[in-house]
Amino acid sequence: MSDELLTIRQMCDAFDVTPRTLRFYEARELIFPERRGQHRLYDRRDRARLTLILRGKRFGFSLEEIRQLLELYEPGGTNRTQIAATIDVGRQRLSDMEQQYAELRIAIEDLKLQLTDAEARLAAMSSDTTKG
Amino acid sequence: MSDELLTIRQMCDAFDVTPRTLRFYEARELIFPERRGQHRLYDRRDRARLTLILRGKRFGFSLEEIRQLLELYEPGGTNRTQIAATIDVGRQRLSDMEQQYAELRIAIEDLKLQLTDAEARLAAMSSDTTKG
DNA sequence: CGTTTCGCTTACGTTCGCGTCAACTTGTGA
DNA sequence: TCACAAGTTGACGCGAACGTAAGCGAAACG
Known part of the structure; x- marks a missing residue:
């Protein structure tokens, strides 16, 4: 399959x-x-x-950051300190991603606002003003 | 101020x-x-x-993508088609970001799972196994 | 049998986003 | 007046993440 x-x-x-x-x-x-x-x-x-x-x-x-993360997705059981280090990397990435997630929400709302504003402006200049 | x-x-x-x-x-x-x-x-x-x-x-x-987006945040009233184009760029970015937002949620949950797994494995090999 | 097709390696080229000089002007202070 | 700091404009350099082209072997196709 x-x-x-x-x-x-x-x-x-x-x-x-x-x-x-x-x-x-x-x-x-x-x-x-x-x-x-x-x-x-x-x-x-x-x-x-x-x-x-x-x-x-x-x-x-970066690819290097991803490479480190990938170890987390494999049962590559080496030694304790190794695994612990990998977990730390994962926690750091998770923290980054959650931060980014929050920022992204803000950016999205912000952009939405600007868009509706711009659309309103566009509508306001109703079909004339085209000739410049 | x-x-x-x-x-x-x-x-x-x-x-x-x-x-x-x-x-x-x-x-x-x-x-x-x-x-x-x-x-x-x-x-x-x-x-x-x-x-x-x-x-x-x-x-x-990219910086170029950002440059295009920035026009949206300025009242740089040129002509209709120009503004309309800017709005389209903005809508595209918004769509990208919302897509990314959703993917990011999934990635976060996924990573969380792997982390708890790894942490469990680490806990399981309770303080021995240190010696290779 | 020749020739595409697919893949391999090696290696140099490219774009993006800056870092890092070098050389010059301009103001400020001892 | 000399020095020094802060800023300026080139110009070259650099690492990341590939693109691209050269040249080779093996397989498949008519």
Whole structure:
């Protein structure tokens, strides 16, 4: 079903990214597709990670920040201090995101106001004034 | 009161940016401080714009996108089509931001889950397992 | 059998958002 | 008058996140 392996092209189509991007993320150690011969093959885990990567990017996080976060989404049980550090990173990101969430709400309301204002102004100059 | 003119340094201190940044924004036509001789002076309007610029950046908009949006916040009454275009830009941004707002909510909940999971795992390996 | 097609690597190019000089003017104070 | 601070304009530099082109191997297609 969803645990089939995808080629790089299928991945690109599915996620709307370029091959270059996928190879780049791999070089930065954000995803680890297996190699069948020379070719890369992406499994469900890779897809999940890519989803998180794109999501993280959307919120303005750098690839390095995302890389650190990704450790949280894997049961990569190393040692206690390692895990604790990862958790701290996650908490920091969470805090950032909640902050951003609040700011975004304000920005949205603000923009809405300006829009209704501008729309009113536009309506006020009813269809003449076009000729300048 | 709040309509005093600020020097570039005062602006930098107030908004935690560098002079280079302010001049750069000016070069990109995002702010237009007046010139008293050679020196730049920033008024209330400039400060308002800078606030919006920094806010926009926070949400991942490019300076060019922000520049377009800024027109919405000024009564720069040119002609109808011009204003209408600006409004369209604003509506697009608003749509983007509302989309991002929703995604951010999901991402936050998701991250929270992973965090509690990780914290549970950390607690489970109660203080031994430290030795590799 | 030649030739696309797909993918791989290597490597240089590009855009954005500034940082970092260098060199110059302008006011201010000892 | 000299120095110094604050500001100015170039110009080059830089890291992030890719784009793009060159050149190669392997597979599939007619």
